Amino acid sequence: MLKTIIETIEPVSAAIRTAAQTHIDSLVKPPGSLGKLEEIAVQVAAISGTITPAPRKKCTIVMAADHGVVAEGIACAPQEVTAIQSINMLKNITGICVISAANGADLRVVDIGIKPTISHPGLIERKIRPGTANFAKEPAMERREAEQALLVGIEMVKSLVAEGYNLIGTGEMGIGNTSCSSAVYMAFTGAHADVAVGKGGGISDEALARKKQVISAALALHQPDPNDPLDVLAKVGGLDVAGMAGCFLGAAHCKVPVVIDGFISAAAALVAYRLNPLVKEYMIPSHLSAEPGYVHIMRELGLEPMLHLNMRLGEGSGCPLAFGIIDAALGMLTDMATFDEAMINGDYLVDIRS
Ligand SMILES: O=C(O)c1ccc[n+]([C@@H]2O[C@H](COP(=O)([O-])O)[C@@H](O)[C@H]2O)c1
């Protein structure tokens, strides 16, 4: 099932890409003057298979999970914050909630591996296991569990698409998840901890030094195979990262655009890209996270975010901001006048010249 989904992902339509660019070049504006909005419109058209894509119904999926590696004292806050903040999202009071509301977007919160047993109205219960093991000492999870987490992400996107959603955001909540994200990036690329590891939600200089050491030692201990993304996820990944990687695969499978949030989301995008590089054609990065490893992952993916806001909250918070810009890009494509329509018989030009 997972293998079939990964192998059957198709490239976006090259013909629609060309047709959309031709139409944009005919609009009443200097050629190229809407910059990145033009690129985004072309991409969404090519993904959707039409130069008149439907208005977007938008939702961010938040994958919430705990991380055993927090036992090493390398995370920004106590582990309990994962569960508390996941519930706060369902109470509509966190950063992602207010940014979603401001941009007409919905939110789904998935318990894919929160350590305590919790339930709350609206919480989607898909716990694979109660948090990962401490990868400083043992593999984070079993390969089978990494596969299950990918499938949870794929199924989440499929069910949202069945509900009519056609623009998906990828978010997370997981104290300690910048550690597994750095580890995943280092496992794939061989990058040094000095470029890949940052302070996450905020830790001391001493804790940062320890975080670098813990991650480097874990990679030396487990030797994840960079050509086997499931091995990387199982040995040093996270359930949230695996679930988000599944969201990217699911979006490509369903032919809907999918937005990357910050550092953790970018690491998940890299996992999906390594499973099938075609997934990249469906990805839209939102903002340049202040977490230092983010730019390196973007370089690896060959993508460039549209916003520089010095944010590093996570939760998916960059996605609804990007949704607003994607809506505007599609408005250009479907509602803006062409030169021919706006300058009938050249009368307008005559008027402004005289
Ligand atoms: O999205 C980002 O770029 C980002 C950067 C730093 C931290 N975070 C958030 O902070 C938490 C992880 O930080 P840490 O220090 O516990 O690894 C997790 O819940 C993320 O949502 C998110």
Ligand SMILES: Cc1cc2nc[nH]c2cc1C
């Ligand atoms: C309060 C808090 C909120 C968060 N949201 C995402 N990661 C977070 C980490 C903390 C500590």
